[in-house]
Amino acid sequence: MRALVLDVEGTTTPISFVYEILFPYARKRLRNFVESNWDRLDDVIAAFQKQAADDLVADHPLRPVTGRESLIHNALAYVDQDLKVACLKTLQGLIWEEGYRDGSLKGEVFADVKPAFQRWSQAGLKLAIYSSGSVFAQRLLFGNSTEGDLTRYISDYFDTEVGAKRDAESYRRIAARLGLDRDLLLFATDVVAEAEAAHEAGLQVVVLRRSGNPDPGPHLFPEARDFTTPPFP
Numbered sequence: 735m736r737a738l739v740l741d742v743e744g745t746t747t748p749i750s751f752v753y754e755i756l757f758p759y760a761r762k763r764l765r766n767f768v769e770s771n772w773d774r775l776d777d778v779i780a781a782f783q784k785q786a787a788d789d790l791v792a793d794h795p796l797r798p799v800t801g802r803e804s805l806i807h808n809a810l811a812y813v814d815q816d817l818k819v820a821c822l823k824t825l826q827g828l829i830w831e832e833g834y835r836d837g838s839l840k841g842e843v844f845a846d847v848k849p850a851f852q853r854w855s856q857a858g859l860k861l862a863i864y865s866s867g868s869v870f871a872q873r874l875l876f877g878n879s880t881e882g883d884l885t886r887y888i889s890d891y892f893d894t895e896v897g898a899k900r901d902a903e904s905y906r907r908i909a910a911r912l913g914l915d916r917d918l919l920l921f922a923t924d925v926v927a928e929a930e931a932a933h934e935a936g937l938q939v940v941v942l943r944r945s946g947n948p949d950p951g952p953h954l955f956p957e958a959r960d961f962t963t964p965p966f967p
């Protein structure tokens with residue numbers, strides 16, 4: 735094995751942090767953030783305008799984005815319907831950035847994460863993250879974690895720009911970007927469908943059974959409760 739590729743939610747980080755802290759944090763501050771930062775949100779505004787032109791949201795018909803109110807209306811419609819559109823992800827990232835900067839947010843990681851990162855780094859293993867959260871949000875979480883700045887241990891970050899997490903092709907691309915043969919990578923996730931996609935691409939896989947994770951269901955892959963036991967180095 736030469737590198738580890740880690741999922742975030744349910745793997746390095748409690749699922750509850752994402753759903754009970756991170757997303758509610760962004761939703762609660764969305765209106766105020768948009769109102770007070772409007773003048774520096776040109777790219778976000780353009781992205782929301784473009785998004786509003788192409789989709790229909792049930793129950794909350796989207797509005798053409800002409801100002802603060804219509805942007806906030808659409809953003810909340812995306813949030814409430816759990817539509818992970820890029821413009822919303824960008825806006826959430828900016829809101830989280832402010833929270834991490836002022837210390838009101840800390841990226842939660844399990845207690846064994848930092849010791850494992852240190853151990854793998856000392857062993858000369860490459861460490862990459864692959865999450866459906868944006869690379870920007872991943873860097874914020876690990877850069878401002880409950881265990882301090884962990885980004886020094888991480889060489890590469892991947893989000894759904896590289897492809898969907900349940901698509902084997904994404905894992906082939908990740909291996910190519912890391913410049914390593916696929917069978918030299920270990921992919922760790924809590925979701926069996928992601929493990930299957932990585933396995934199909936020829937990666938080694940492990941399914942995490944972290945506390946707070948739902949039962950992963952039946953599968954034939956190695957399992958681990960944390961990073962302290964094999965197959966983790």
Ligand SMILES: [Mg+2]
Pocket residue numbers: 741742743744745923924925
């Ligand atoms: Mg996960």
